Amino acid sequence: MQALRKEPLTVYGDGKQTRSFQYVSDLVEGLMRLMEGEHIGPFNLGNPGEFTMLELAEVVQETIDPNAKIEFRPNTEDDPHKRKPDISRAKELLGWEPKVSLRKGLPLMVSDFRQRIFGDHKEGSNTNNASSS
Structure with a gap:
């Protein structure tokens, strides 16, 4: 949202902490397989693709605004x-296992956010979005 609003991208600490991001369609597919199957117990349906928070900020820059500034704040x-x-x-x-990578899912999410928040229809009308795991 910061990049869409032309605000600096906030990165906490040195940005080396990692997170995994998952596109919602992958999570829904995993939940459906779990509900329709016979296996009981905990399952992790996250995405093992690991990105540092600084890498995420850089992917957001590439995808949304190459001129976006990255602002570091205390962690x-x-x-x-x-x-x-x-x-x-x-x-x-x-x-x-998840199929949609961050680089593939982020542009779809951005298009959806632009349409929902700014009423921008230029980038398509995909109604999916992403979740973090």
């Missing part, structure tokens, strides 16, 4: 350094 004490889900159980028992 919070409770910010986890690494988030990378282990989806081996979902792959093995559900035959599931």
Whole structure:
């Protein structure tokens, strides 16, 4: 949203902490396989694709606004350094793994946000969006 509003992109700390991002269609597919299957117990349906927060800011720059500035702010004490889900159980028992990469899903999400928030119809009318895991 900061990039769409032409605001500086906030990165906390040194930006080396990692996160995994998942497109909602991948999560829905995983949930459907879990509900329709016979397996019980916890399953991690996240995306193991790992990005540093600085890398995310750079992908957002490339996708939305190459002139966007990155602004570093002090990190919070409770910010986890690494988030990378282990989806081996979902792959093995559900035959599931995410298919939409961050670089593929981000432009779709941006198009949807532009349409919903700014009423911009130039970039298409995709109604999916992304979630973080």
